[in-house]
Amino acid sequence: MNRFMYFISGVSGCNAAALALRGLLSRFSDRGTLLEHQVVEWRDGPGGNGCCVALGREIPEYLPDAQVWTNCGSYALCMARDMQPGPSDLERPVGFAGHSITLLDGKEWRVPMLRQWDGVKCEFVSSLPKALRPAPDAAGVVSLRQCVIASCQPLDALGAEIQSAFCAQAQWTVERMFAAVASVLSENYRIGADEIAHLGLIDQALGLRVLGLSVDEPTVAEHAAMSAAAGLHFTEVPRG
Amino acid sequence: MGSQVLTMTFDAETQKFVSNVLKAKDALEATAKTGTDMGDKIAAAGDKALKATEKMKLGSETAGVSVASLASNWLSMGAAVSAAAALWNEHLEKMKAKADALRQSNDSLVKSLAPSGQTSELPQVRAQLGTIQSTLFAPQDVRDIYGKITERGGREFTTEEKLAATRQAVRAGAAGHEDTGGFGADFLQIQKQMKAGGVNLKENEIGSLVAQLQKSKAGGLDEQDIRLLGHDNDKFRALDLIAARGRSREAAKQVNALESEALEDPSAELLEKARKHKHKLTDEDKRKLRLGEIAPGDRIGAILNDPSLVPERQRLLVSNLARNLHAGEFREAASGNALGNEIGDVQQLRREDAKTEAAYRAREIEVRGKTVLERNNFKALNDQNFRENRSVENAEATGRDPGTVADIQATIGKLKDSLLLGPVVDLLKEIAELNKKGNGHLEDIKSKTPTTNSRIAPHPLEDR
Numbered sequence: 009m010n011r012f013m014y015f016i017s018g019v020s021g022c023n024a025a026a027l028a029l030r031g032l033l034s035r036f037s038d039r040g041t042l043l044e045h046q047v048v049e050w051r052d053g054p055g056g057n058g059c060c061v062a063l064g065r066e067i068p069e070y071l072p073d074a075q076v077w078t079n080c081g082s083y084a085l086c087m088a089r090d091m092q093p094g095p096s097d098l099e100r101p102v103g104f105a106g107h108s109i110t111l112l113d114g115k116e117w118r119v120p121m122l123r124q125w126d127g128v129k130c131e132f133v134s135s136l137p138k139a140l141r142p143a144p145d146a147a148g149v150v151s152l153r154q155c156v157i158a159s160c161q162p163l164d165a166l167g168a169e170i171q172s173a174f175c176a177q178a179q180w181t182v183e184r185m186f187a188a189v190a191s192v193l194s195e196n197y198r199i200g201a202d203e204i205a206h207l208g209l210i211d212q213a214l215g216l217r218v219l220g221l222s223v224d225e226p227t228v229a230e231h232a233a234m235s236a237a238a239g240l241h242f243t244e245v246p247r248g
Numbered sequence: 249m250g251s252q253v254l255t256m257t258f259d260a261e262t263q264k265f266v267s268n269v270l271k272a273k274d275a276l277e278a279t280a281k282t283g284t285d286m287g288d289k290i291a292a293a294g295d296k297a298l299k300a301t302e303k304m305k306l307g308s309e310t311a312g313v314s315v316a317s318l319a320s321n322w323l324s325m326g327a328a329v330s331a332a333a334a335l336w337n338e339h340l341e342k343m344k345a346k347a348d349a350l351r352q353s354n355d356s357l358v359k360s361l362a363p364s365g366q367t368s369e370l371p372q373v374r375a376q377l378g379t380i381q382s383t384l385f386a387p388q389d390v391r392d393i394y395g396k397i398t399e400r401g402g403r404e405f406t407t408e409e410k411l412a413a414t415r416q417a418v419r420a421g422a423a424g425h426e427d428t429g430g431f432g433a434d435f436l437q438i439q440k441q442m443k444a445g446g447v448n449l450k451e452n453e454i455g456s457l458v459a460q461l462q463k464s465k466a467g468g469l470d471e472q473d474i475r476l477l478g479h480d481n482d483k484f485r486a487l488d489l490i491a492a493r494g495r496s497r498e499a500a501k502q503v504n505a506l507e508s509e510a511l512e513d514p515s516a517e518l519l520e521k522a523r524k525h526k527h528k529l530t531d532e533d534k535r536k537l538r539l540g541e542i543a544p545g546d547r548i549g550a551i552l553n554d555p556s557l558v559p560e561r562q563r564l565l566v567s568n569l570a571r572n573l574h575a576g577e578f579r580e581a582a583s584g585n586a587l588g589n590e591i592g593d594v595q596q597l598r599r600e601d602a603k604t605e606a607a608y609r610a611r612e613i614e615v616r617g618k619t620v621l622e623r624n625n626f627k628a629l630n631d632q633n634f635r636e637n638r639s640v641e642n643a644e645a646t647g648r649d650p651g652t653v654a655d656i657q658a659t660i661g662k663l664k665d666s667l668l669l670g671p672v673v674d675l676l677k678e679i680a681e682l683n684k685k686g687n688g689h690l691e692d693i694k695s696k697t698p699t700t701n702s703r704i705a706p707h708p709l710e711d712r
Binding site: 130131170173174175176177178179180181182183185212216219220225228229231232233235236241 | 251252253254255256257258259261262263264265266267268269270272273
């Protein structure tokens, strides 16, 4: 199993709180369940004394010649030089359906679909898990409505943000785009922006493409193509 | 060095599609919003229209009520106008009839005057006729008369109103003018009388005269009235005198009517006989009669309770007795209202029971007649016997002829009083025959003087 190893210098051990403090908890947990991982103290690690945390039962070893290390600030990230982890190594056991895309590593990654194109209504709808929730209407009458579950609402907000950006052809910085891609991919894979960068998965185009896939761009394109094939053209109604 | 910026976009076609879709959706939303706004506006307008409709409905109802009320008023007014028109038409017909009558009267007058040579009045009559014809339907006269009719409202006209109405009626040819209670006719009649009598009175004087005469119910004027008016400078004093005379005449008429009624009383004859023969009431009888205490055992009560007399007859007897008696006390007591009422009642009953009364009277007269005849026959025979006996006795005592002419004449006079002369004459004839056949003293009757013993013996039933 190809995996990432995380070295936290200056500490002899690391728990979930320490991982969360450094933004690494999502790499070692799935939907709130902490996965099996190893924490090993290294006296001569890449940054000196510290501990290494890695998933699986295998005890991580510090092998500078066979490993590629990247300093990520609060921790150092490492992967085997000739056996970098791929989608199959990082994929979460339970993820979100979506379109797949081949990234720069030559491997196919499944992008969680945050929005789905409704070809009938011609609008984007959330494709995240929903459940019935009491929701009062404007008149104060409480009724049960299908709402995105609470744990997915941040992701749903991200989907709305991406949708709005595409619809409005908004100007985003690359960093914002990259962070959005990392957030999207982290839903199906135990990776973050550092891992994506370390693996060299995306460029700008692929980044946009990933975000496009997250809002069901292929279906929209297909709908557009079908409309074009059917000779349907939008004619703007003169305002007045 | 700033961050690199990229445009979040799909591929060109997809982006164009999405943009168009979004525009379309915006347009739809705008349209929907417009529609919503329009809907809101329409709803608001609808609310306004509804409120306006409600107001209109309310207004219409109010207006409807007003219109209905107005219509009702108009209908009432229409009915009143119709009624007034009908009244006026009726009055107009009367006016026409009066005018025709007056025209005919004038024609007759013209014809009657023409043969007598009094042609000098013909132009006047013709002029009057022409005036009547020309003013018969003068609008102002019509309005005046119509106004008088409608203003009358059930009250009596004053004399002045009657005078004015009469004047209008005369001008319009409606001489009778019945709405003034015959005032117009009386006015014209008296005016004519005045003119004929050479008395010149003003209209108001004639009107006052007519009013007073109508009050006194004395009818028209006589010649003395007209002379009074002609010679008395104070016309209204003359009118008072005339009215007084009219009232006197009216009273006299009533007295005469009562008297004639009394004379026509079918029981008068019978009562006269009854009074002569047996109904000389004592003071006690009068008192009882006055107090209504007549008992069956009394003498007058025997009459009043005679089973052959019906109760009405009894009451009639009492009333007539009271009227024919001359005792002051009784007359006062029995006269007056009670007597008048009783007479009225008896007259009414008598009218109802006239046939029975007549039949009873005939039978009673027949019975009484027979009784009186028999009695007179008996009395005559008795007198004859008495006289013959006295004559014989006197002759025997004095040596003179017992039968004298005076005695016989006195007997005849008494018998005449019985009102049954026929049998008495027959009886006298028989007596004469007897005298002839007897002592032959009849030849000497005329030369004899009557004696004091020649009175007729009283009837056994007569009150002594």
